[in-house]
Amino acid sequence: MASITKPPVRHPSLPTNALGFTKRDYEGAMSTLCAGCGHDSVTAALVQALWELELPPHRAAKMSGIGCSSKTTAYFLRQSHGFNGVHGRMPALATGANAANRQLAYIGISGDGDSLSIGLGQLCHAIRRNLNMMYVLENNGVYGLTKGQFSASADVGSKSKRGEANVQPPIDPVLLALSLGATFVARSFSGDKAQLVPILKAAIRHNGFALIDVISPCVSFNDHETSTKSYRYTRNHYLEVAPVDFVPLRREIATEQGEDALTSVTMHDGSVVRFRKVANEYDPTNRDAAYAYLRARHAHGEVVTGLLHIDENAPDMHAVAGTVETPLVDLDFNALCPGGAALAELMDEYR
Amino acid sequence: MPEVGGSHPVDSRVNDFAFKIGTVNGTGSASANSLLMQAIFRMGIPVTGKNVFPSNIQGLPTWYEIRVSRDGYTARPEEVDLVVALNPATYAKDVASVRPGGYLLYDSSWPLDDSLVREGITILGIPFGKMCVESFEGDRERTLLRNIAYAGALAALLEIDMDVIGEMLREKFSKKRALLDSNFRAIRLGFDYAKAHYDCPLPFRLERMNATSDSILIDGNAAAALGAVYAGATVGAWYPITPSTSLMEAFKEYCERFRVDPVTKQRKYALIQAEDELAAAGMVIGAGWCGARSFTSTAGPGISLMSEFIGLAYYTEIPGVFFDIQRTGPSTGMPTRTQQGDLLSIAYLSHGDTKHIALFPANPEECFYLAVNAFDLAERFQTPVFVVSDLDIGMNDWMCKRFAWDDSYRPDRGKVLGPAELDRVQKFARYTDVDGDGVAARTLPGAHPRGGYFTRGSGHDKNAAYTEDSADYLEVVDRLSRKLATAATAVPAPEVHNQSDDRAAEIGIISLGGCHSAVLEAVDRLRADGHSVDYMRIRAFPFPPSVQAFINAHKCCYVVEQNRDGQLRSLLAIETGIARDRMTSILDYGGLPLTADRVVRGVLGENAATHTPRYSGVGTVAATAARQR
Ligand SMILES: Cc1ncc(C[n+]2csc(CCOP(=O)(O)OP(=O)(O)O)c2C)c(N)n1
Ligand code: SF4
Ligand SMILES: [Mg+2]
Numbered sequence: 001m002a003s004i005t006k007p008p009v010r011h012p013s014l015p016t017n018a019l020g021f022t023k024r025d026y027e028g029a030m031s032t033l034c035a036g037c038g039h040d041s042v043t044a045a046l047v048q049a050l051w052e053l054e055l056p057p058h059r060a061a062k063m064s065g066i067g068c069s070s071k072t073t074a075y076f077l078r079q080s081h082g083f084n085g086v087h088g089r090m091p092a093l094a095t096g097a098n099a100a101n102r103q104l105a106y107i108g109i110s111g112d113g114d115s116l117s118i119g120l121g122q123l124c125h126a127i128r129r130n131l132n133m134m135y136v137l138e139n140n141g142v143y144g145l146t147k148g149q150f151s152a153s154a155d156v157g158s159k160s161k162r163g164e165a166n167v168q169p170p171i172d173p174v175l176l177a178l179s180l181g182a183t184f185v186a187r188s189f190s191g192d193k194a195q196l197v198p199i200l201k202a203a204i205r206h207n208g209f210a211l212i213d214v215i216s217p218c219v220s221f222n223d224h225e226t227s228t229k230s231y232r233y234t235r236n237h238y239l240e241v242a243p244v245d246f247v248p249l250r251r252e253i254a255t256e257q258g259e260d261a262l263t264s265v266t267m268h269d270g271s272v273v274r275f276r277k278v279a280n281e282y283d284p285t286n287r288d289a290a291y292a293y294l295r296a297r298h299a300h301g302e303v304v305t306g307l308l309h310i311d312e313n314a315p316d317m318h319a320v321a322g323t324v325e326t327p328l329v330d331l332d333f334n335a336l337c338p339g340g341a342a343l344a345e346l347m348d349e350y351r
Numbered sequence: 352m353p354e355v356g357g358s359h360p361v362d363s364r365v366n367d368f369a370f371k372i373g374t375v376n377g378t379g380s381a382s383a384n385s386l387l388m389q390a391i392f393r394m395g396i397p398v399t400g401k402n403v404f405p406s407n408i409q410g411l412p413t414w415y416e417i418r419v420s421r422d423g424y425t426a427r428p429e430e431v432d433l434v435v436a437l438n439p440a441t442y443a444k445d446v447a448s449v450r451p452g453g454y455l456l457y458d459s460s461w462p463l464d465d466s467l468v469r470e471g472i473t474i475l476g477i478p479f480g481k482m483c484v485e486s487f488e489g490d491r492e493r494t495l496l497r498n499i500a501y502a503g504a505l506a507a508l509l510e511i512d513m514d515v516i517g518e519m520l521r522e523k524f525s526k527k528r529a530l531l532d533s534n535f536r537a538i539r540l541g542f543d544y545a546k547a548h549y550d551c552p553l554p555f556r557l558e559r560m561n562a563t564s565d566s567i568l569i570d571g572n573a574a575a576a577l578g579a580v581y582a583g584a585t586v587g588a589w590y591p592i593t594p595s596t597s598l599m600e601a602f603k604e605y606c607e608r609f610r611v612d613p614v615t616k617q618r619k620y621a622l623i624q625a626e627d628e629l630a631a632a633g634m635v636i637g638a639g640w641c642g643a644r645s646f647t648s649t650a651g652p653g654i655s656l657m658s659e660f661i662g663l664a665y666y667t668e669i670p671g672v673f674f675d676i677q678r679t680g681p682s683t684g685m686p687t688r689t690q691q692g693d694l695l696s697i698a699y700l701s702h703g704d705t706k707h708i709a710l711f712p713a714n715p716e717e718c719f720y721l722a723v724n725a726f727d728l729a730e731r732f733q734t735p736v737f738v739v740s741d742l743d744i745g746m747n748d749w750m751c752k753r754f755a756w757d758d759s760y761r762p763d764r765g766k767v768l769g770p771a772e773l774d775r776v777q778k779f780a781r782y783t784d785v786d787g788d789g790v791a792a793r794t795l796p797g798a799h800p801r802g803g804y805f806t807r808g809s810g811h812d813k814n815a816a817y818t819e820d821s822a823d824y825l826e827v828v829d830r831l832s833r834k835l836a837t838a839a840t841a842v843p844a845p846e847v848h849n850q851s852d853d854r855a856a857e858i859g860i861i862s863l864g865g866c867h868s869a870v871l872e873a874v875d876r877l878r879a880d881g882h883s884v885d886y887m888r889i890r891a892f893p894f895p896p897s898v899q900a901f902i903n904a905h906k907c908c909y910v911v912e913q914n915r916d917g918q919l920r921s922l923l924a925i926e927t928g929i930a931r932d933r934m935t936s937i938l939d940y941g942g943l944p945l946t947a948d949r950v951v952r953g954v955l956g957e958n959a960a961t962h963t964p965r966y967s968g969v970g971t972v973a974a975t976a977a978r979q980r
Contacts, residue, residue, distance in 0.1 A: 029816075058800040061641075074805055074817070081796035083640060084807040085633070086663050092625070092633025097796070099586045099621035099634065100643030104797045122633075125626040324617040328585040329642040329795065331619055333762055336583040336608040340756035343581070347753040351393065351566035 032069030038190035049200035068137035069111035090118025091126035106133035141229030148221030159226035184210035207268035240305030368555035383498035426869035503541025571744035576601035576724025587632035628653035647916030662701025670729035688942025714868035790836030842891035859905025873950035
């Protein structure tokens with residue numbers, strides 16, 4: 001994220017990653033969000049994560065719907081292609097894009113309105129397909145861009161700025177994703193960069209659909225005393241159960257002797273996520289147990305965060321479909337068109 | 352009561368008649384019907400079959416209409432020479448559709464129903480049901496073979512070559528000996544009974560010809576799917592809807608045959624059954640954005656749902672091909688009946704100023720070639736392209752010329768900057784018109800560090816940057832309208848059938864799509880009756896300049912189409928500026944394929960929907976807006 005226009009000159013003292021890029025190379029256009037908006041912090045965490053991951057910027061594709069959150073794809077990775085589509089329909093665009101070119105890193109950014117109201121169906125089906133993408137849901141309990149109406153993630157009793165209480169039960173994207181069979185489910189907080197950055201890194205490396213519900217307060221419409229999506233409320237009810245470190249493939253993985261098998265999971269590409277501390281009874285590889293635990297803590301008013309569930313063995317959309325490894329866009333026309341002789345032969349069958 | 356059996360009327364016709372079979376759907380009559388049609392085709396005789404079926408899986412009326420025409424006419428006839436009435440629920444309707452002097456064949460296992468009785472036709476009874484009960488075991492087998500038995504009777508009555516039928520049965524049941532035997536027995540039951548009890552053949556009959564050797568029988572959806580395979584389409588996304596479903600199913604079958612690596616078994620295509628048409632459209636656009644040739648197939652309800660996404664693709668300039676197999680609307684309408692009711696909505700689909708390229712195939716052959724064309728146009732103009740077919744073209748088997756493929760074909764990928772070009776570019780500006788044709792170069796995600804840009808459906812300037820500035824906004828949308836103007840000169844030109852090269856005929860008929868076969872036949876009939884008629888079949892939107900020229904050249908223009916409100920006529924008026932009332936509508940929108948009679952009557956003024964500059968070569972013209980139901 002860049003909140004002020006910066007000169008294009010390169011600062012020689014800025015550290016570079018293995019590709020020779022500084023963090024600024026992972027930034028984008030100047031943010032136009034409200035000062036203090038949680039979404040800008042998520043963008044900053046993304047820049048950090050992508051830089052640390054040494055992702056070639058042009059090999060990423062940024063996908064989003066419509067909303068303040070969805071706008072943020074313009075505020076990082078200026079060298080990448082980005083697609084700010086229509087409201088609630090980013091999963092379909094990402095599905096088609098991924099079908100065509102499976103080798104790009106798909107980074108989806110959405111909001112709670114974009115994902116849980118208008119786009120609920122598309123989100124569910126992208127999860128079902130185990131589409132290989134990271135899906136960051138910047139959750140503030142309101143429609144920021146249309147000025148503060150309750151969204152489908154607003155808690156019962158949470159009050160709007162004008163004092164009106166929400167009466168409809170919320171949809172919890174984490175529980176939803178778990179019940180739909182999502183293979184990577186996390187929750188974090190825009191105010192906890194230390195927790196969020198490794199989760200983002202692991203999510204990008206995950207081979208399948210990685211949903212990250214990030215509580216990301218809207219300072220203009222939902223950060224007041226009586227809101228349950230405010231900075232304050234979130235900090236006060238924060239329960240970190242499964243924070244992780246992400247160890248990319250290239251770095252040497254020094255496994256400590258006697259380490260409990262559960263506390264680290266090897267990813268598809270050989271990278272490792274290591275759980276820093278896991279609450280005693282919590283097993284992030286056990287979907288049902290995770291679900292039960294989250295429901296129980298939620299009943300106590302706690303916002304459980306961390307990498308809540310991971311399943312590295314499930315096949316993604318392409319594996320299920322049996323698509324060729326080469327991206328479809330890179331196949332030569334001759335490999336696609338059966339040619340005149342085959343057509344002549346085929347025609348005989350239509351007589 | 353008319354005589355059962357009886358003497359033959361005088362007229363005797365060879366290879367020029369029509370018959371139809373009325374049955375109940377779900378009873379297996381479809382395979383008997385296509386057996387008949389295919390056998391006639393293999394006898395070298397031009398033939399068409401139209402399936403009029405219900406939106407239902409089992410138990411509702413269904414008809415199969417077969418027209419035999421030595422002259423090669425393929426339009427649906429209004430009356431038939433012979434009806435095989437096997438569905439008591441539709442007896443009255445079926446008997447009414449027989450031409451005076453024609454024949455009715457019924458199942459005489461039961462007494463002749465009163466509703467089948469009509470003066471002036473000949474009634475033939477054959478106890479299909481009884482014979483099958485006596486010869487076969489089990490309800491299902493008896494029901495299925497009753498169909499084969501009537502096929503056998505028709506073979507006798509019409510002189511369908513039994514050798515051809517035998518050969519077809521052997522092909523079909525080569526691996527199922529028992530079925531082959533029972534089918535042969537059933538065919539003979541009907542055949543022998545007809546031969547023994549009636550004068551065979553009837554006065555209209557078949558005789559071998561050699562008019563189909565370079566033809567095939569194929570439906571438009573299979574042909575379009577084959578076009579998509581040949582065009583190199585790799586991503587198909589869809590949501591099932593009649594009558595478009597068989598297009599994607601055919602695509603899948605062709606891909607399983609042609610696009611699976613023989614060694615690794617990996618697939619060189621992605622076929623995604625989406626959660627709805629909205630998502631299907633999004634997937635097509637996402638794939639098109641990434642550089643794949645992508646497409647969907649749908650019908651009216653799906654088109655309505657896709658509207659928002661289509662506007663996005665138009666404004667962000669992303670290619671994609673959208674097959675619309677039209678059915679009868681509005682709303683769910685009559686899903687298994689045909690219509691051309693989506694023309695206006697497709698031309699300008701989505702909110703704001705939009706306009707889309709649309710191609711109008713007239714038959715399966717064109718579905719194949721125009722499908723390929725559609726992918727080229729979509730990429731060349733970086734915009735959604737619609738292939739607007741209909742149920743009649745899409746789902747019925749049509750006789751058409753064998754498709755041929757030119758191996759020198761290379762897809763037109765349009766202006767895409769590759770790595771080499773991007774190496775040379777200082778700063779890529781996505782929406783800048785360099786060549787003055789309204790088409791700006793694009794880049795594909797992942798191709799090059801300098802190719803990146805931000806695609807947005809919100810206001811953008813020529814650099815793809817967000818804008819709320821009028822001038823920057825106008826620059827882009829005005830270029831889009833230039834782009835579509837360029838497209839009008841690149842889309843397929845109308846097919847013009849002028850009576851003479853020297854001067855315009857008195858009557859100019861304009862039509863499109865599935866109306867073509869009926870209009871062609873009507874034109875021949877009108878000319879034979881001494882009227883001077885030119886005919887233009889529109890093949891694409893936006894209209895090429897020659898469309899306007901044709902209308903201008905004809906004082907008396909008729910627009911033949913299959914919808915209630917004359918959508919093509921309105922489109923012509925909007926786009927050419929020619930007054931709507933300069934053109935007279937001939938409309939047919941009851942859901943069945945158009946007949947030549949309907950067109951002839953319309954031109955001769957018998958029930959044209961509007962009546963401004965009309966043809967005055969015949970006496971009075973009915974001024975009322977009588978419309979065919
Ligand atoms: C079809 C459609 N309906 C409504 C809108 C208006 N709209 C724009 S953003 C938005 C809500 C966004 O909420 P959310 O996804 O939570 O994003 P936030 O602004 O809170 O980050 C709505 C309703 C739209 N753009 N498109
Ligand atoms: S309105 Fe809310 S969500 Fe939108 S930018 Fe402002 S603070 Fe962020
Ligand atoms: Mg929101």
